[in-house]
Amino acid sequence: MNPAQLSSTVVDALTALVDAGSLALPDGVPAEVTVERPRQRSHGDYATNVALQLARKAGTNPRALAEQLAERLRAAKGISAVDVAGPGFLNVTVAADAQGQVAADVVAAGAAYGSTEAFAGEQINLEFVSANPTGPIHIGGVRWAAVGDALGRIFTMTGAQVTREYYFNDHGGQIDRFTGSLLASAQGRPVPEDGYGGLYIDDIAAAVVARRPDVLDLPDDEAQEVFREVGVDLMFTEIKQSLHDFGVDFDVYFHEDELHRSGAVDKAVARLTELGNTYEQDGALWLRTEQFGDDKDRVIVKSDGNGSYLSGDLAYYLDKRSRGFDRCFIMLGADHHGYVGRMMAMCAAFGDQPGVNLEILIGQMVNLVRDGQPLRMSKRAGTVVTIDDLVGAIGVDAARYALARYSSDSNIDLDLDVWATQSNDNPVFTVQYAHARVSSLLRNAADLGVEAASHPELLTHEKEGVLLRALAEFPRVVTSAAELRAPHRVARYLEELAGTYHRFYDSCRVLPMGDEEAGELHAARLLLVDATRVVLANGLGLLGVSAPERM
Incomplete structure (x- = not known):
């Protein structure tokens, strides 16, 4: 019996009390109740405070309601004992065969x-990374690559239809500075003061010249357009390849320039005007963001007739909603924190619900440390540490796991010396080693001709019970990670599960020794080992990390 099944059993008991006239719930019986593992094993397998939550609505004493529920639950299949504790807590012990199942x-x-099915039917647009195509992805963008892709996998596992989207910023001044830097490099001139530096600029400039040998014979304005067309494409191709090698691919690459060429900006402005949320002042068109919680109103069309930076955001958000997405997630770095208020006001101005139709997640800084010293420079990029630097130092699995292991709203320091080791100090090694150890045991069982079989009533050892309860928690961990936008909960769960498995293995012999015949207990324990393999593999898969069978 897992927590979801026990929750249903408690709901059934409440329903039976209502139907019998023993309990009155004006708001009806809840669809589910919270069931948790108690901190002390002596308090049973699971605990719930549902009696405390419902007593006031039912017009009764919490402990009295708990006693009524306990009586019903003791008669339920799969439950061996129910105790009422304190003011009305219910401590439930599951029958061995139900737990072993x-x-x-x-x-x-x-x-x-x-x-x-927590997000069943939800259409989710998940926009992340979206780094400007003016250089390799730096470490902050890599964090969102790991967290964003993991979150997409988690949403999918909870029933949502997820579209991963990359917003390709190919419109504006940063592209002008990038292409100017390429042209300067190709001509052997110093990079402009506001341009981009690093060996990658020289590499891409040379690649453009190789593709278009005539480019340096053109006037500078025409040459820069060639570098814009070819150079930006080369840079973005490199970005996409780096992300693909990192195990991250996108369903949609949306070009910002398309918003301005397609009339989408004008459409968004017209929509907001129809809703009465714009006004003219000083020759510009303003959006009434202050009335929707922003600190001030924002210009969306400047006095020269050009759209402001926010105008592209308006058009892009409306485009996403028009494509049928119920929820739009945008993942941004810490330097964009001040951006949240205006975006939420924009959402409300369209008549949508901030925090529901639009949600912005902020990722904090990542610092890499080696030999006790922070890494600040990339040999190739010149100014920042990049995705390729990180992968080259510790590999894809360790990089993805390390970046997803911490809450995205906290700063993290990653010690590359630790994450590159094969030891228990390295969290990803700990989890992957547990999977490899389980896989090895299953191979040995096959060689001995021992087959797994279900004998749930035999799994009565304390360590078996702890492992079974840990496995039963996995669906709830996944749902919690989705609801809280917190892939790190999966990583921390896996580390705990790995330790739980090792303690089980140290206490419970799985395979027969010597000439001992394999019995039903061996078969039952082997099934438990296989179940552990499944959960470790599924959890690692949610983080985009491999589950090796040998290490």
Whole structure:
């Protein structure tokens, strides 16, 4: 019995009390109740405070309601004991066969184990990375690559339809500075003061010249257009390749320039004007963002008739909504924190609900440390540490796991010396090693001819129970990670599960020794081992990390 099944059992008990006239709930019986693992094993397998939550609505004493529920639950299938504690907590002990059934359920579900319907039917647009095509992806963008892709996998596992989107900023001054830098490099001149530096500029400039040998014979304005067309494409191709090598691919690459060429900006402005949320002042068109919570109103069309930076955001958001997305997520770096208020006001100005139709996630700084010293420079990029620098130092798996392991709203210091080691000090090694160890045991069982089988009533050892309860928690961990936008919860769960498995293995012999015949207990424990393999693999998969069978 897992937490979701126990929750349903409690709901059934509440429903039975209402139907019998023993309990009155004006708001009806809740669809689900919270069931948690108690901190002290002596308090049972699971605990719920549902009696405390409902007593006032029911016009009764919490402990009295808990006693009523306990009586019903004691008669329920799969429950061996129910105790009422304190003011009305219910501590539930699951019957051994019901708890042991978890192993068979996990193996039967396989790759689907952990799936829930928490976001079923939701159409989610997940925009992340979206680095300017003016240089390699720096470490901040790499963090969003790891977290964003993991979050997309988690949303998918909770029933959502997810579209991963990259906003390609190919419009504006930063592109002019980039192409000017390429032209200067190709001509052997110093990079402009406001331009981009680094060996990658020389590499791309040379590649453009190789593709268009005539470019240096053109006037500067025509040559710069060639560098714009070819150079930006080369840079973005490199960015996409680096992300692909990192295990991150996007469903949509949306070009900012398309918004301005297609009339989408004018359409968004017209829509806001129809809603009465714009006004003219000083020759410019303003959006009434202050009335929707921003610190001031914002210009959306400047006095020269050109759209402001915000105008592109208006058009892009409206485009996403018109494509049918219920929820639009944008992942931004810490330097964009002041941007949130105006974006939420923009959402409200369209008549949408901030925090529901639009949600902005902010990622904090990442610092890389080696030999106790911070890394600040890339040999190729010149000014920042890039995705290729990180992968070259510790590999894709360690990089993805390390960046997804921490809450995105906290600064992190990654010690490359630790993350490159094969030791228990390295969290990703710990989890991957547990999967490899489990896989090795299953191979040994196959060589001995021992087959896994379900005998749930035999899994009564304390360490078996702890492992079964940990496996049963996985679907709830996945749902929680989706609801809180927190992939790090999956990583921390996996580390705990790995430790739980090792303690089980140290206490419970799985395979027969010597001439001992394999029995039903061996088969039951082998099924539990296989269930552990499934959950470790599924959890690592959610983080985009491999689950090796040998290490």
